[in-house]
Amino acid sequence: MNNVAANSSLLPDAESLRANASDASQMLKALSHPDRLMLLCQMADGSERSVSELEILADLHQPSLSQQIGVLRREGLIEGRRDGKHMFYRVADPRALAILHTLYEQFCGAS
């Protein structure tokens, strides 16, 4: 009999909870940056954005923007596709998308 079967409750046990909290906090950390959040908001509807488009919005020097994009990419929150000279990014993690939607509801006015 393993621990999962031994846990009769629907709630995760302390060990699982800790692992989940670790995963979640790692993603939240990537989200908890004004510039990165702005960038993600532009893709929160599932659409793609080019780096050029994002650059206009973000008001960052190009290397800084690229660095923040790199953080999101390494965390698996976004994925890129090249088209000619341009890179297009989209949100690649459904969990991130769900969080972004909640954030939009809570911080950008009623749904």
Place this chain on the structure above:
Amino acid sequence: MNNVAANSSLLPDAESLRANASDASQMLKALSHPDRLMLLCQMADGSERSVSELEILADLHQPSLSQQIGVLRREGLIEGRRDGKHMFYRVADPRALAILHTLYEQFCGAS
């Protein structure tokens, strides 16, 4: 005519978006810490928890726990009530509660 009225779209303009992103990222920053997230999870159903109860779960030295609780309190995410020798905390920000619910759905299995 103000800027709000001038914006015919339902989407927030860049300025508002930036302000909202700043607010949201500040809250996310408070959430994006495994220990703090664990603590909040214990109160995610709206219930109160005493510091003693939280201490058992968190596996932290008492001053560290108190420090993390202090972060959550200063950010307005939780509020406390004294009952005799004990302090009871609960999640005091509905936005935080909404995020916690989404996190639970996404990271603690289907709900």
Place this chain on the structure above:
DNA sequence: TATTCATAATTTAATAATGTATATTGTTGT
């Protein structure tokens, strides 16, 4: 006086922000 919790202060370590330079990839004109 013992318990429960918070705060202060310190040290150490980690992270982030910024700027400059350069590399890579692809496009275009010759």
Place this chain on the structure above:
DNA sequence: ACAACAATATACATTATTAAATTATGAATA
């Protein structure tokens, strides 16, 4: 093919900020 340019990524150094962990102490209550 080659030169020049545009878009993006990376590397690196610097500086500043923030976090983690300890130890010690303070305040409230019983």
